[in-house]
Amino acid sequence: MKYSGWPEPGELVVGRVDEIEDFGVFIDLLEYEDKRGLCHISEVASGWIKNVRDHVNVDQRVVAKVLDIDKSAQQIDLSLKDVNDHQRKDTIQEWKNEQKADNWMELAFGEDMDDEQYAAIANELLADFGSLYDGFEAAAIHGAEAFEETDLDEGEVEAIVGTARENVSVPYVKVTGYVSLECPTGDGVDVIKEALQAAEGNGEVPEEVDLEVTYVGSPEYRIEVQAPDYKTAETELEESAERARALVTERGGTGRFHRERETDEE
CATH class of the missing domain: 2.40.50.140 (Nucleic acid-binding proteins)
Known part of the structure; x- marks a missing residue:
């Protein structure tokens, strides 16, 4: 660009x-x-x-x-x-990053993308993230959530996120999901505690993964996963929720994984 x-x-x-x-x-x-x-x-x-x-x-x-x-x-x-040498190195790296991002724009929207569409999308990324590269990096880390304050349409966001997650290397990726757990049996409280321990992995989560389960509001719990790449983060998130859901269901309760928070804000 x-x-x-x-x-x-x-x-x-x-x-x-x-x-x-x-x-x-x-x-x-x-x-x-x-x-x-x-x-x-x-x-x-x-x-x-x-x-x-x-x-x-x-x-x-x-x-x-x-x-x-x-x-x-x-x-x-x-x-x-x-x-100075430090400024020279940083500036060259930023320029190289923008060259990569320029190629990603072509991958996301095709070689036939006209100048007007390119400029409109590029200006949105520049306004909200400071550079094209930072916009794609945010897409790789946070997904569509990163673009909630932009004027990009759903199709444009999907194209950017899909391309970013195929091409951008980031130091870590953080993903969040929620699991709703209910157990009406007499030992329901203990069952929920066991389910949360299962969600946390019982000490078997890979070393490079940071997984945390926190209480949001009955019956909802937040699962946050930080991992080296998006695929690993997503896998660990879904497996965490499934461990909790399976245990609660087996013990007479119900469990459900969902992406968005459902409990009303207090």
């Missing part, structure tokens, strides 16, 4: 060295449509520079800081020396 506007002074931008002159370096901005900046020789590197070509090469990918913008003259002044 390339932005149609202008960068802001102080912004770090990713560019490609297009042309090298004795007085400086012309850099094509890879994140902006038809935008090119000039890094004067005094901003290429610290100290005295004998030959600009000793510091940069044509087609080299660089990170530059925007010093000043003159829209009327179509001029963008850049600095390479004002970018």
